[in-house]
Amino acid sequence: MSRPSPSDLRRWRRHLADERAEAAVYRELAGHRTGEERAILLALADAEGRHAAHWEQLLGEHVGPPRRGDVRFRILAWLAGRFGSVFVLALAQRAEVRATYEVDHDATPTMAADERVHAEVVRALAARGRQQLSGTFRAAVFGANDGLVSNLALVIGVAAAGTGTSTILLTGLAGLLAGALSMGAGEYISVRSQRELLSASTPSPAATAALPNLDVSANELSLVYRARGMSADEAESHAREVLADLDSLDADWRHGRRSTEVTGRTVADDHEVVGSDLGAAVSSFCFFASGAVVPVLPYLFGLTGLTAIGVAVVAVAAALLLTGAVVGLISGGPPLRRALRQLAVGAVAAAVTYGLGTLFGASGI
Known part of the structure; x- marks a missing residue:
């Protein structure tokens, strides 16, 4: 074997550090699990340990002192040690999907195949948590996004028409309360009806x-x-x-x-996916209110005119980016793309209502 180049050594050391860090993530996650899930996560950690041994063998006497893994694995390990949630599993899934061993000629085909299978294992583990979250999480995401977009549109639409600050503030608070109550009631009825429909069909x-x-x-x-x-x-x-x-x-x-035999799903599975009616209602109410208060905050702090509108728009844009990124991470999708999608939808709604408000204000309606 020819003597490795300095770039080879750096790459091998980076892979070694990443494999050790990834194994640490799975061990931390295993510490928050019991039974079969714990055993699966520890098996994944052992597999990452075998990959680390491959790079150690290649490095030989050049292995050097232990290095820190990629920042994403260090963040994952920190989160796993403190939360051990579906959020961390979703991040771990994305890390596995991004593995590049297929294009690294020093990695074995077995290692590349392992990483792809690991992604599916983590996806399956995360799916359990996603299923438990799905009903309430859907209501939370929908509520927060609706609160941000609808109340921003309401506030800047009224502001663009030349309305006084006190009226804008009152309008925003009324929109917050009315929207939150409507969302909570709507989610309760919707989920309750769906659960009753499932029960009638079992x-x-x-x-x-x-x-x-x-x-x-x-x-x-x-x-x-x-x-x-x-x-x-x-x-x-x-x-x-x-x-x-x-x-x-x-x-x-x-x-x-109570299995349906045709689909292989159970009644418990179906109800878990739909979620709790009361949980969905409370989640929707709280998250709508938390989103709807953002565009009102500038007026609560005494800002007026275009300054208040600008601050509201920036604050809502940041919140939309955050909620979109969180949805992307938990769903296993690209967080940046999901964040930009949320922002684009909100921007269109705000632009339309601002334009209509300006038109009505100019015409004296």
């Missing part, structure tokens, strides 16, 4: 209790599965399997695992 325990008394030769249970979308042959086969294992089916019902 199998009845009474039907399961009747299974032992079915006429096995007629096997009317197959009609249930045909109604759910199975073919006649598939329904007959599945019905025979269910009747042959009634004890297991009864246990599923006792523990709330």
Whole structure:
């Protein structure tokens, strides 16, 4: 083997430091988990340790003193040690996706394949948390974004028409309260209705209790599965399997695992995705109010005219960028793109209402 160049040594040391830092992230996350999730995260840490050993072997006597890993891994390790949340798992997923071993001729094909599989493992772990968050998180994101955009549009629309500062402030506070109450009530009714719809569509325990008394030769249970979308042959086969294992089916019902059999999803899964009606309502109310207060703050602090409008626009733009980035990170998408999308939507709404306000003010309406 030829003597490695200084650039090779620097690259190998960087990979070594990153692998050690990534292993530390998974160990920190494992410290906040139990059971199977803990075992999976520790296995990922061991795999990163094997990758680190590869770079140590290449470096040999040139390994040098331990180096700090990339800043993103150091941030991840800090977050994992203190939170261990789905947010950290989403960041870890993005870090795995960005792995570059496919184009590094000193990394083995196995290492490159490992990194891609690691991304899917972390994606699956994060998906559990995302599923638990999904109902309330949707309401929170929607509420914050709606509060920011709608109240900014309301405030600058009224301000552009030449309205007095006290009227603008009163309008903004009224918009905050009315919007927050409307959002909270709407989310409660929406989620409550969806949960009731799911409950009405799930199998009845009474039907399961009747299974032992079915006429096995007629096997009317197959009609249930045909109604759910199975073919006649598939329904007959599945019905025979269910009747042959009634004890297991009864246990599923006792523990709330009411599977639809067609989709493989359970009632508990569906309700988890929808979320809690009260949780969604409170989340939507609070986040709408927190977003809607931002464009009002300049007026609360005594600013007026174009200065107040400018400060409100800048503050709302920063908040939209932040919420968009957080949504991108948790969803596993590119945070910058999500942030700019949020900003663009808000900018269009604000520009339209400001233009209309200016038009109405100039015409004396």
